[in-house]
Amino acid sequence: VGSYLVVQDTKLDKIWGTDGPTAALNKFLALAPEGEFVVEPELKFHAYSQHTYLRRVRVSVPHNFFLTHYQSEAGAGGGGPKK
Numbered sequence: 001v002g003s004y005l006v007v008q009d010t011k012l013d014k015i016w017g018t019d020g021p022t023a024a025l026n027k028f029l030a031l032a033p034e035g036e037f038v039v040e041p042e043l044k045f046h047a048y049s050q051h052t053y054l055r056r057v058r059v060s061v062p063h064n065f066f067l068t069h070y071q072s073e074a075g076a077g078g079g080g081p082k083k
Helices: 012-016 021-031 041-046 065-075
Strands: 004-007 037-039 052-056
Touching: 004 021, 012 021, 021 052, 021 065
Parallel strands: none
Antiparallel strands: 004 052, 037 052
16 A cells, blocks of 8 residues: 556557557556556656556555456456467
């Protein structure tokens, strides 16, 4: 709780006109339990950054929750590295 996840280069989706870091961030947030993370727009503004800062405000899932979901998607052929 209180730690940050920094997603770099979130402006690239707009620049490239295709899915990139922002699309991945939105997928991550859709997977995360509601209220687990909050976007900190003030940090983006004050740092004049192209990055997005997420602050974890509660821990309601185990540390391997996201990895486990990612691996199950990869096994089903949707996302994640191929083995």
